[in-house]
Amino acid sequence: MSKNVRHADKKASGKPSPSEDSQTLSRGLALMDAILAGPQEGMRVVALCRLTGLERATVHRLLSALQAARYVSVVSRFHYGPGERWKGLMPSTRQRADLAERLSPVLASVSEGCGDAAFAIVRDGGLSHCIARHVGSYPIQILVIQIGTRQPLGVGGAGLALLAALDDREVEAVLEVNASNLALYGGLTESRLRALVAATRERGWSVVGNHATRGVLAVGLPVLDRAGDVVAGISVASTEARMTREHQRKIVRLIRVALRSHGFVAD
Numbered sequence: 001m002s003k004n005v006r007h008a009d010k011k012a013s014g015k016p017s018p019s020e021d022s023q024t025l026s027r028g029l030a031l032m033d034a035i036l037a038g039p040q041e042g043m044r045v046v047a048l049c050r051l052t053g054l055e056r057a058t059v060h061r062l063l064s065a066l067q068a069a070r071y072v073s074v075v076s077r078f079h080y081g082p083g084e085r086w087k088g089l090m091p092s093t094r095q096r097a098d099l100a101e102r103l104s105p106v107l108a109s110v111s112e113g114c115g116d117a118a119f120a121i122v123r124d125g126g127l128s129h130c131i132a133r134h135v136g137s138y139p140i141q142i143l144v145i146q147i148g149t150r151q152p153l154g155v156g157g158a159g160l161a162l163l164a165a166l167d168d169r170e171v172e173a174v175l176e177v178n179a180s181n182l183a184l185y186g187g188l189t190e191s192r193l194r195a196l197v198a199a200t201r202e203r204g205w206s207v208v209g210n211h212a213t214r215g216v217l218a219v220g221l222p223v224l225d226r227a228g229d230v231v232a233g234i235s236v237a238s239t240e241a242r243m244t245r246e247h248q249r250k251i252v253r254l255i256r257v258a259l260r261s262h263g264f265v266a267d
Contacts, residue, residue: 100147106120119133145237165222217239225265
């Protein structure tokens with residue numbers, strides 16, 4: 001071989017090329033997305049392989065690196081969950097309580113304006129978690145969701161708004177984690193939930209009905225902080241007969257005005 005022929009950087013230096021570095025980073029992020037969307041008991045390697053499309057050996061190698069950096073921890077035997085480094089990024093009980101307190105006047109304003117019950121939820125992995133609610137003045141109130149209620153992200157109005165605010169990779173991770181439980185909510189399917197996400201993004205707010213509670217329709221919007229990060233979701237629920245398109249638009253306006261009035265950003 002000619003002395004003037006230069007080998008590729010990988011062979012010359014023994015180091016990965018930039019494209020290989022990018023591929024490794026993308027795989028690590030996909031794995032982390034799947035773990036963050038998983039249940040509290042953690043994710044098994046076989047499930048992570050299925051979610052990410054990665055080989056078992058690759059998943060083990062990435063998990064080892066993420067564990068060493070404290071982004072992943074072993075929750076129980078063969079189950080992996082978020083590590084110590086995520087504690088500063090994931091809401092603690094105290095942070096959720098503070099957020100609930102800040103959102104309470106927002107819910108009150110919305111509920112008083114439309115007469116219906118309003119709810120605030122946050123994301124908890126692949127679930128939605130109700131942290132606050134306000135009862136309205138209309139004679140019929142939909143109060144099935146209570147503070148502390150958890151259900152698959154996307155089943156309710158606020159949860160669907162939060163799900164639609166995620167990128168496509170995170171959406172797929174959440175759908176995979178919740179796949180076995182969706183049918184319990186009015187026969188909801190992954191394909192139906194994907195369609196609801198697409199409709200939410202196109203419309204600008206979520207509308208979902210007959211899943212969490214039959215005969216009920218809910219409207220939702222994500223809540224952003226001043227940095228532009230999604231921190232919660234707000235929804236209003238009422239009967240299908242009452243939740244006309246005009247009433248939906250009124251609720252969306254009320255939510256946006258109330259959020260801006262109390263230091264939040266409406267999407």
